[in-house]
Amino acid sequence: MGGNEAGGMSGELTGIADGEAAGTGTLGKAMAVLEAVVMADGPQRFTDILATSGQPRGTLHRLLSHLVEEGLLVQRRDLSYEPGLRMLTLASRSWSGNRFRDVAEPHLRGLHELTGETVHLGILREAEIVYVDKVESRQTVRMSSQIGKASPVYCTGIGKAALSLLPQPELERLVAGMAFHAFTPHTHRSAETLLAEIADIRRDGHAFDREEHEIEIRCVAAPIRVSGSDLTAGISVTGPAYRVSMEQLTAWSGAVRAAAAAIGEEAAIRLGPGRGGP
Amino acid sequence: MGGNEAGGMSGELTGIADGEAAGTGTLGKAMAVLEAVVMADGPQRFTDILATSGQPRGTLHRLLSHLVEEGLLVQRRDLSYEPGLRMLTLASRSWSGNRFRDVAEPHLRGLHELTGETVHLGILREAEIVYVDKVESRQTVRMSSQIGKASPVYCTGIGKAALSLLPQPELERLVAGMAFHAFTPHTHRSAETLLAEIADIRRDGHAFDREEHEIEIRCVAAPIRVSGSDLTAGISVTGPAYRVSMEQLTAWSGAVRAAAAAIGEEAAIRLGPGRGGP
């Protein structure tokens, strides 16, 4: 197959060249379509998806039918498509069965009690940070807006912290593929400045987000390394600029690093050897 | 192709009997494997999955590779498989983008404040109820254990309530396929008793769970019908038997019915015509 694009006859079709093009065949296309629907804002009509996915009509139609039959999508009366319930069922298991989150949770709570601010746990996946848990002020948290969300690495505290753990070649590979969207005036805009900051982070053991992702929002983060696992993660304490000064964040950095270290060690033990307990 | 079973020579091995045999081709198999891993308790080794999924070795291996490549599964150092982060990403969008849940939420809160007990929102999918939201006492709820979980219809308040809205033929189709597992001494054990109770529920407009799913747990539920949609759902107020008597539940039934009606109407308006708002 070609890439993701519809494409026609494939002239040279060298393929491989870039990233790891090739592919997951049918599954890949199905997932692309699924994602197109899930990530969209409202219900998507056939034509909408036709445009976003770039699949030919016939193919797309069959893919959608299959997805509906599997319960991953639901077709409404007006023929538009929405995410189906099966996604929830699968996800809830994936989340509650996540032992890493489980190990980290008490530490997140501890940090929250110390600081009174929101605490996040994120895992590195390619050039993104996926938030896996969150402990925040009073309000019932629910499957918080954040959980499951993926943010770019270069503009988040956890992201930069996690990057600091990567071996240089891996780091460079990721940075090379980055697009540096300027979310705020403080967002990194080039590989150079980012790499420079990462050097600092390696030295200090913690990273800051100086309103780089969202204006008026700051955080301190520390990386988590789990020995014996390929997992790279991080935690952060986040707060509004008017309430948490950079000095305040610096004061908390020790606690954040300590919590990160504790999670890393505990996880190495509990995730390493055997299965899960009771 | 055969059915889902791998089997060897398959004597009769009709398996599924019929239902809607045929299938979703490759996607179906991939999802079956994915589900096998996600629903399992710990990380699953290749051989474990080989057993549960019944796919031939070669096929299974390719399926797993593709699932990993898509980020739906992750392969650990010891070669075992775990749910991947992409599931979370997809699910969180599916959940937070669910407008029905959004409409219902204030009403759930209202019921919670009135009763002080746990309130659930569930949607009917085939012969199961999938919990989509939950409001409970103080404790931080998080993506509660329940959310996304699917329970059989015949032993839950919401399930029976939802069934009561179905047209008779549809109802009978579902009941015909039920397995009636006896979770407690009070669980329905036959189609007759279930159908009889559903007749009552149609009359009363609400259903009870008299410790039928879990011992010492009771609830009152009311069905939600959204006109103009195929959605069938329900809400319930649940509590421990020592604290909530059947009389208490009966006293609350009016409020539950009212909330259900309100949700149904509001949803019909907000889900019906246009897209989502801001």
Place this chain on the structure above:
DNA sequence: CTTCTTTGTTCCGATATTTGGAACTCGATT
């Protein structure tokens, strides 16, 4: 140390599935 298992990975011809352009249906619009 050798032999036997057990577990995971790779191969490859046969074949069922997917592919995608084009024709078709149905309803709304002009």
Place this chain on the structure above:
DNA sequence: AATCGAGTTCCAAATATCGGAACAAAGAAG
């Protein structure tokens, strides 16, 4: 009536999947 747009169905050609069997690698037993 004729045109347009959205969704669905068809079918020969292309290709990804299928799955048995051979192959490696790591343990366990002898």
